[in-house]
Amino acid sequence: MTDPLAEVVTLLQPAARFSKHVVGAGRWRIRRSDAGQPFYCAVLEGGCRLALDGHEPIELQAGDFVLVPAAFGVTMSSLEPPAGAVTLDSMPVALGEGLFRIGAPQGPTDLRILAGHCSFGSPDAALLVSLLPQFVHVRGEQRLATLVQFVREESHAQRPAREVVLARLLEVLLIEALRSASGTAASPGLARGLADVRLAAAIRAMHAQPTRAWTVVELAKEAALSRSSFFERFSREVGLAPMAYLLAWRMALAKDLLRRNEGGVAEIAERVGYSSASTFSVAFTRHVGLRPTQYAREQSDAAQAGV
Structure with a gap:
């Protein structure tokens, strides 16, 4: 699991x-x-x-x-x-x-x-x-x-x-x-989301299938909640809207793959749920501030310099 x-x-x-x-x-x-x-x-x-x-x-x-x-x-x-x-x-x-x-x-x-x-x-x-x-x-x-x-x-x-x-x-x-944060004074975040059985089902589904073209409606079904209840509950407990969380996780995976040189931009785009390299590049650049190729090059240079 x-x-x-x-x-x-x-x-x-x-x-x-x-x-x-x-x-x-x-x-x-x-x-x-x-x-x-x-x-x-x-x-x-x-x-x-x-x-x-x-x-x-x-x-x-x-x-x-x-x-x-x-x-x-x-x-x-x-x-x-x-x-x-x-x-x-x-x-x-x-x-x-x-x-x-x-x-x-x-x-x-x-x-x-x-x-x-x-x-x-x-x-x-x-x-x-x-x-x-x-x-x-x-x-x-x-x-x-x-x-x-x-x-x-x-x-x-x-x-x-x-x-x-x-x-x-x-x-x-x-x-x-x-x-251990379940039921304690944890502020909103992943731990509180996973402590909620309904939300945990949706979060695990996103992590298990980051390539799937998820929508809020589909994630709400995973959580067995109405769309509005799921959106409000997820945003309150996790501190991010469902699609913002999914984007953050996809970008974290993409940066890890780029840093480890695990394929070209098109392959990495597919592995993190984007239908095309160009769509992925636009999303990555907006989120990170660098194009995927620039990010990979900077990480490679930093690794070689021992930073």
């Missing part, structure tokens, strides 16, 4: 950047600006407050896991607000071996978290991330904290095949987080 989540995460090519074990005490606040970098955090003990630009602050507790596929402004703070009307951001203190302390420098700690950033190797990361929720908050899934611990341990060890193991662990971590 086609697995849309696995397909998207595999195309993203996740890689570990860094992972930190953080303990906190007293009152503190940390703010980071991460230009679109994927961020994850697992709370092992205690609690803290997390605020993302454009979202209401949320309170995290032990057992919570947060995934943000493209983080920009991130503020984390103690549950008790820092003292004073004007507060200065705290600076984490490195204690060695990937362990950091925030807040009061002495005394018992009241928070323990694992946090990290990964990167997406795909040149199409922005397009693929647009198919995912902007924000996933999962409560009480011990498997996620365990996976984060594995990522942390592997990232700090210098064992053979380290990068391969990390890439696989991150793929599993991202898929586990996204499929």
